[in-house]
Amino acid sequence: MRQKMIGVQYTVYFKAPEDQLIEGCQALLSPHWPLYLGESDDLVDVLSPRIIEVEPTLADRIHSIIPGLKQGCRLVKVPNRFVKQGKSWHVEQQLYSIPPEKEGIQLSEPKLAYSIEGRNIVFNGNSW
Secondary structure: OOOOOOOOOOOOOOOOOHHHHHHHHHHHHOOOOOOEEOOOOEEOOOOOOOOOOOOEEEEEEEOOOEEOOOOOOEEEEEEEEEEEEOOEEEEEEEEEEEOOOOOOEEEEEEEEEEEEOOEEEOOOOOOO
């Protein structure tokens, strides 16, 4: 049985040098091939790619996935990197917590985050 995603919307942020962001934005707007999500045939509609400039600031509430186990969050294992073991390759995964959609997760101490559109975002746990 194949599973399908219906009515799902994701907001994705990339942190990269400006030239790479411009190239990525152009690729999303004019892809060479149809864009799919995951291992299924779920087509992706890119709604509003744009580049914004923002500096990190201390925040005690986070709205993006964060590394490790946090109370009140959903847990996911995210592929982190490929590791060669002998003649084969294996996927190394890391455990992340996904905070509730609108309220995010309250932290016991402030961490570096990027405030984007009213949400505090961390990239790969860079401030953990």
